[in-house]
Amino acid sequence: xxxxxxxxxxxxPTGLAPPETTSAPDPSAFVRxxxxxxxxxxxxxxxKCGACISRIESAxxxxxxxxxxxxxxxxxxxxxxxxxxLTAIPIVQAISxxxxxxAPQDQGNGMTDExxxxxxxxxxxxxxxxxxxxxxxxxxSVWAGDGEMGTSTRMMLHGLSGLIAFPxxxxxxxxxxxxxxxxxxxxxxxxxxxxxLAVIIAFCxxxxxxxxxxxxxxxxxxxxxxxxxxxxxxLDARVRRKAHTSARDLAAMAHRSVTRxxxxxxxxxxxxxxxxxxxxxxxxxxEQAVVDMQVExxxxxVDESLVTGxxxxxxxxxxxxxxxxxxxxxxxxxxRAIAAASDSLLSDIARMLDAGEQRRSTYRKIADxxxxxxVPFVHTSALLAFIGWLLxxxxxxxxxxxxxxxxIITCPCxxxxxxxxxxxxxxxRLFRAGTFLKSGDALERLAQCDYxxxxxxxxxxxxxxxxxxxxxxxxxxxxxxxxxxxxxxxSRALVEAAGPGPVASDVREFPGLGLEGxxxxxxxxxxxxxxxxxxxxxxxxxxxxxVEGNGTPVRLQFNDHILDxxxxxxxxxxxxxxxxEILSGDxxxxxxxxxxxxxxxxxxxxxxxxxxxxxxxxxxxxxxRVLMIGDGLNDAGALALANASVTPGGAMxxxxxxxxxxxxxxxxxxxxxxxxxxxxxxxMLQNFAFAAAYNLVAVPVAISGHATxxxxxxxxxxxxILVSLNALRLNTMPERL
Amino acid sequence: MAGLLFLIPIAxxxxxxxxxxxxxxxxxxxxxxxxxxxxxxxxxxxxxxxxSESRDSGE
Numbered sequence: 001x002x003x004x005x006x007x008x009x010x011x012x013p014t015g016l017a018p019p020e021t022t023s024a025p026d027p028s029a030f031v032r033x034x035x036x037x038x039x040x041x042x043x044x045x046x047x048k049c050g051a052c053i054s055r056i057e058s059a060x061x062x063x064x065x066x067x068x069x070x071x072x073x074x075x076x077x078x079x080x081x082x083x084x085x086l087t088a089i090p091i092v093q094a095i096s097x098x099x100x101x102x103a104p105q106d107q108g109n110g111m112t113d114e115x116x117x118x119x120x121x122x123x124x125x126x127x128x129x130x131x132x133x134x135x136x137x138x139x140x141s142v143w144a145g146d147g148e149m150g151t152s153t154r155m156m157l158h159g160l161s162g163l164i165a166f167p168x169x170x171x172x173x174x175x176x177x178x179x180x181x182x183x184x185x186x187x188x189x190x191x192x193x194x195x196x197l198a199v200i201i202a203f204c205x206x207x208x209x210x211x212x213x214x215x216x217x218x219x220x221x222x223x224x225x226x227x228x229x230x231x232x233x234x235l236d237a238r239v240r241r242k243a244h245t246s247a248r249d250l251a252a253m254a255h256r257s258v259t260r261x262x263x264x265x266x267x268x269x270x271x272x273x274x275x276x277x278x279x280x281x282x283x284x285x286x287e288q289a290v291v292d293m294q295v296e297x298x299x300x301x302v303d304e305s306l307v308t309g310x311x312x313x314x315x316x317x318x319x320x321x322x323x324x325x326x327x328x329x330x331x332x333x334x335x336r337a338i339a340a341a342s343d344s345l346l347s348d349i350a351r352m353l354d355a356g357e358q359r360r361s362t363y364r365k366i367a368d369x370x371x372x373x374x375v376p377f378v379h380t381s382a383l384l385a386f387i388g389w390l391l392x393x394x395x396x397x398x399x400x401x402x403x404x405x406x407x408i409i410t411c412p413c414x415x416x417x418x419x420x421x422x423x424x425x426x427x428x429r430l431f432r433a434g435t436f437l438k439s440g441d442a443l444e445r446l447a448q449c450d451y452x453x454x455x456x457x458x459x460x461x462x463x464x465x466x467x468x469x470x471x472x473x474x475x476x477x478x479x480x481x482x483x484x485x486x487x488x489x490x491s492r493a494l495v496e497a498a499g500p501g502p503v504a505s506d507v508r509e510f511p512g513l514g515l516e517g518x519x520x521x522x523x524x525x526x527x528x529x530x531x532x533x534x535x536x537x538x539x540x541x542x543x544x545x546x547v548e549g550n551g552t553p554v555r556l557q558f559n560d561h562i563l564d565x566x567x568x569x570x571x572x573x574x575x576x577x578x579x580x581e582i583l584s585g586d587x588x589x590x591x592x593x594x595x596x597x598x599x600x601x602x603x604x605x606x607x608x609x610x611x612x613x614x615x616x617x618x619x620x621x622x623x624x625r626v627l628m629i630g631d632g633l634n635d636a637g638a639l640a641l642a643n644a645s646v647t648p649g650g651a652m653x654x655x656x657x658x659x660x661x662x663x664x665x666x667x668x669x670x671x672x673x674x675x676x677x678x679x680x681x682x683x684m685l686q687n688f689a690f691a692a693a694y695n696l697v698a699v700p701v702a703i704s705g706h707a708t709x710x711x712x713x714x715x716x717x718x719x720x721i722l723v724s725l726n727a728l729r730l731n732t733m734p735e736r737l
Numbered sequence: 738m739a740g741l742l743f744l745i746p747i748a749x750x751x752x753x754x755x756x757x758x759x760x761x762x763x764x765x766x767x768x769x770x771x772x773x774x775x776x777x778x779x780x781x782x783x784x785x786x787x788x789s790e791s792r793d794s795g796e
Contacts, residue, residue: 050776073773115769123763130756134749153741160745 010099012048026269027088029257030104037067040088042078045101047071052100059094066091075115077105104257114241121234124172128227131168132220135161136713139220143710151213158210161219165203172226173199175233191371191416194378198407199225205404208397216401221408221712228413228720235420239427239440258290259283261334275337283333285487289326291337295319298333299511301488302326305457307633308585312465312542313489315512325633329487331511365441366681367419370688374415377695382407385703406702409712410695414719418687421727426680429731434649435663435673442660444684445644446677448625452573453616453638455630456584456594459648460566460667463631465490465542465558467497475554479546482507482515482526490544490558491515491526514544522549529553560590562597569667570598576671579624583607583615585634612638629670631655646673675735683730687723694719 032039047056053071056078060069066082080091092102138157142149173196180192199222206217257269261280272290275281281293285300301313307325316322316333386403390396420440427437437443457463467476480498483491485507504517504524514527525532525547532545534553542560547553573580581602584591591605604615616638619626628635628642632655639645639658647655649664656662663669698715701707707715762768 050779053773053776054780071773072770073776074770119763119768122768123760126756126759126763130752130759134752137748138745156741164749 011046012100013051014049026257026259027092027102027104028269029271031088037081037083038088040080040091041105042080042092042095043103043105044071044076044078044095045103047073047076047100055098056095056100059098060091063090063094114237118234118237118241121175121230121237124175125227125230125234127168128172128223128230131164131172131223132227135164135220135223139709139713154215155210155213158206158217158219161217162203162207162210165206165219165223168223169199169203169226172223172230176226176229189375191375194375194407195225195229195411197379198222198404198411202404202408205400209401216709218404218408218709218712221709221716224713224716225408225411225413228716229411229416231720232416232420235424236440239420239423273340275340277337277339279337281335281337283322283328283335285328285330285332287328289322289324289328292324292339293322293335294338295322295333295335298331300331300333301329301511302333303329303489305463305632317512329489330509365419366444366684366688367415370415370418370691378407378410381410381699381703388703389705402703402705402707405705405707405712406699409698409702409707409715411716413716414687414691414694414723417720417723418691418727419684421724422680422684422687422730425727425730426676426683430661430673430676433669433672434665435661435669437661439660442644443677443680445625446627446646446660446674447681449627449644449674450578451619451624452578452580452627452629453619453642454580454582454600455628455632455635456582456586456591457560458631459629460582460594460598461560461562463560465493466561467493468557468559471497471554471556475546475548477501478504478519478524478548479526479544479556481519482517482524482546485509485517486515490542493558494526494544494556519548524548562594563667565666565668567598569670570600572671573674574599576674583612583630583638585609585632607634609634609637613641616641627674628659646670672735676730679730679733683727687726690723690726691719 027040027042030040044056047053053073056071057069060066060078060080063082065084066080068081069078071078078095082091092104095102138161142154142157145153176192176195176199179190180196183190184193202218202222202225206219206222209215209217258272258275259267259282260270260275261267261282267282275291280296281291283289283293295316295318297318298316299318300316302316302322303313304323304326307323313329316328321338322333322335382403385406386399389399389402394402423437423440423443426443430437454460471479476494476498480495480501481504483494483498484501484503486492486509504519507515507517509515510527510531512528514525514531516523516525518524526544529545532547532553534545534547534555542558544556544558545553546556570580580600581604582591582595582600583604585607586605588605591603595601595603604611607615612635616626616628620643625643628638628645629647630639630645631648635647636655636658639647639655645659646661646663647659649662661673663673694715698707701711767774
């Protein structure tokens with residue numbers, strides 16, 4: 001890894017995202033040529049702050065002939081443009097050497113549908129805001145001049161209001177009119193139907209009132225209604241767009257490129273989707289397999305922790321099958337693809353993800369349920385008011401005005417803001433604490449869970465081995481001199497324990513065996529028992545042996561430590577009444593050990609991805625709402641199926657895409673997340689209760705004919721502000737489970 | 738009353754200018770990366786000054 005002077009830390013310097021260590025794929029297959037310029041769109045993972053922007057952009061711009069490099073921090077997209085013969089490899093290497101994850105994007109980071117929708121909602125919101133403010137300016141004059149203003153002046157002010165309102169309603173109201181029309185065509189009704197009706201009828205009645213020289217016009221109310229509703233719509237679209245961005249990251253994983261070897265051994269970078277079964281593939285050290293493959297030549301160590309949850313690396317030799325997601329650690333390997341990318345393990349899991357997500361989409365949000373109760377209520381009361389007054393002998397014109405004011409004042413401003421504002425405030429609070437929420441309804445689902453399933457590796461434990469037991473500093477220093485030359489996880493753990501220091505001369509790595517090097521003229525070896533000539537029958541994969549010259553081999557034991565705050569977190573959750581169990585793909589003895597230390601009585605070891613999914617289904621069938629916490633590729637299916645799922649920041653992209661929230665800073669984030677989710681759900685319910693109470697007061701006022709435009713304006717804005725203020729309370733609530 | 742005839746157009750005109758500025762900003766993508774925009778303020782584009790010999794002339 002190259003480090004320059006201003007890049008002392010790997011990854012985001014704020015620590016909001018862990019540094020990425022997998023080496024960058026060759027993106028050459030994704031370079032587009034536009035007007036003699038080479039353009040490449042990349043997805044950057046781990047960039048969270050201003051320092052990340054300047055580090056990434058200046059590192060890329062420092063490369064010769066690069067003309068522009070611009071990082072979008074909100075979406076993680078980086079656009080690079082350059083001229084001339086520079087290949088794309090140095091660009092991705094420059095970024096990955098800083099400790100960020102890079103993946104090429106297929107289409108370019110052009111505007112997605114979600115982004116386009118968000119922007120058009122923002123523009124509609126701006127137009128409605130402009131119209132509301134200016135019509136209010138005129139309306140306030142009318143209200144203030146009540147009794148004194150001449151009819152002609154009032155007509156002029158109403159007329160001006162109408163002139164502003166007409167184009168604004170046409171432009172900003174499109175969103176609601178279109179959606180209402182679409183559902184009406186199919187004979188259904190949604191919230192947009194009463195909204196569209198209220199706005200259109202209010203506008204038409206106001207026009208006729210203005211022409212008649214009447215006292216009340218509802219231009220301000222109809223535009224203000226659109227303004228408040230668009231705020232809710234915009235916030236909602238933003239939350240959804242963020243969720244979509246993470247789904248796109250998952251797609252970027254399938255956009256990986258693969259080094260294919262031709263008949264004569266020449267290497268070419270091709271897209272993963274072009275790989276056919278039987279193709280010869282080169283897997284460089286540090287590279288992640290994208291398709292399932294069978295090793296033909298080479299001998300290396302591979303890390304399968306993301307695929308199986310097994311924390312100790314395995315030796316890959318000829319004839320062994322490597323599943324997609326495996327990381328090659330030490331030596332180059334060549335192998336034959338045994339499946340196309342679309343048939344690899346990764347795609348199996350992607351299909352499980354789809355299935356899980358479809359089932360989850362049947363979840364009915366509180367907001368949806370509230371709306372289905374609300375729509376018939378509004379229509380009936382407005383219609384009854386109109387008919388009632390007509391029967392009581394009022395003129396059709398006046399009765400219509402009362403019906404319209406009922407429709408307007410009951411319109412769901414508070415209802416439309418209740419959920420989105422709460423979600424935005426809650427996710428903002430969680431974001432500041434290092435937890436990212438991915439979907440808006442995640443909070444509701446999280447709050448309802450009563451059973452927690454943990455994966456072990458990387459979730460309850462560090463996921464990387466650590467040196468255990470006492471070792472003399474001298475020997476540790478010597479062993480580390482050898483270990484520094486290797487990227488094997490046990491060597492890395494040894495180096496971490498020893499700290500910085502020199503590297504022995506002439507270190508050579510023998511895959512599957514160990515390292516050999518010369519320290520102070522003595523040949524030393526570090527590796528398996530067999531490699532150092534130790535006489536032992538129990539081959540333990542989580543220990544290393546070190547020998548100096550002809551001395552006695554010494555054993556260095558490693559184990560995977562439980563995360564610092566895991567015990568307290570588990571106890572807190574158990575006290576809060578959550579049932580829990582461990583579902584791991586790792587070996588039985590390690591799972592038993594971890595479960596015992598944490599006091600979790602239910603555990604399953606050696607669980608395949610399919611087993612995990614089946615266990616979840618069984619729990620759900622038994623009536624539990626399950627929260628799944630896991631990080632591996634093998635957890636992805638279960639994460640997608642669970643009622644809610646959470647993943648640590650160091651997890652694989654596919655798992656991050658499958659879950660509702662990503663946390664950093666250890667397991668302590670979990671009780672906080674659950675606490676905030678519960679509070680958010682409570683606040684949301686309060687808001688809906690408030691919206692209902694508001695209507696109970698507003699409807700009689702409107703039906704009795706007292707809802708003048710002034711009353712409507714005050715009632716609508718006051719209810720919206722109250723709902724927003726109530727949501728803001730979330731920022732100061734104490735975190736209690 | 739005659740005052741209204743020019744005061745209202747002025748008020749509406751100013752609002753309209755604000756709206757047009759907002760539309761331009763939204764269309765040109767200035768709201769596409771709110772997080773990045775907030776963080777870019779902190780990005781320091783200045784390089785450190787060159788070593789002292791080149792600045793000694795003033796003494």
